[in-house]
Amino acid sequence: MFNNEPHIRSAFDHDLEGVQAMVMKMGGLVETAMLDAAQALDTRDEELAQRVRQGDKVIDALEEQIHTECARLIALRSPTATDLRTVLTVMRMAANLERCGDYAKNLAKRGTILAQMSPIEGATGSIRRMTKVVVLMLKDALDAYIARDPELASDVRQRDREVDQMYNALFREFLTHMLEDARNITACMHLHFIAKNIERVGDHATGIAEQVIYLVQGKLPEDDRPKDSGITALSAASVSGS
Secondary structure (H helix, E strand, O other): OOOOHHHHHHHHHHHHHHHHHHHHHHHHHHHHHHHHHHHHHHHOOHHHHHHHHHHHHHHHHHHHHHHHHHHHHHHHHOOOHHHHHHHHHHHHHHHHHHHHHHHHHHHHHHHHHHOOOOOOOOHHHHHHHHHHHHHHHHHHHHHHHHHOOHHHHHHHHHHHHHHHHHHHHHHHHHHHHHHHOHHHHHHHHHHHHHHHHHHHHHHHHHHHHHHHHHHHHOOOOOOOOOOOOOOOHHHHHOOOOO
């Protein structure tokens, strides 16, 4: 009797490769959006900020396409337990990346507002440095997925503490500026929300890294996420803004 299993296996792998390519494209767009939004903030480039905001539609469309393709894969290919875990991991990664795209858009929106205000000395350069750290985490998390490398994923997870420390330092810096001069309050509040958005992107990069660990090892890390204990009650309770 003819065995159709190799054909089904080949079809599943081919379809999965297509979906993975879309996830990597989505990741690249998010990385670029984050860096461009931080650059637009630093250089007060409103045109670049507007391009970031418009580009979020492409990221959203990719996530929708990925979810549609994953649903089709599950319906048509009847994946095994291991393959199903891979498909679910891809869907969760896409959801994380979509949220990161939203944070990049929010950063660009607030950057446009800040371009009309007096600058806060040194703030935008610090924001840009923090963004580069987070974008590298995101890139490494995606590389860990492609390589099925749980050690690289664990390293990304550990680096989330560094992002928390950078966020806490910025929070204290903004608070100092606000206390020194009430005229700085509005700009510093916008900058604080931007820093919080970037910190949340670090959380989503960590979430992708944890999904890689789950995919390779069959379970999520049992220990709590590494976090910096210096987060104040006010900053921890702050919302991401829109």
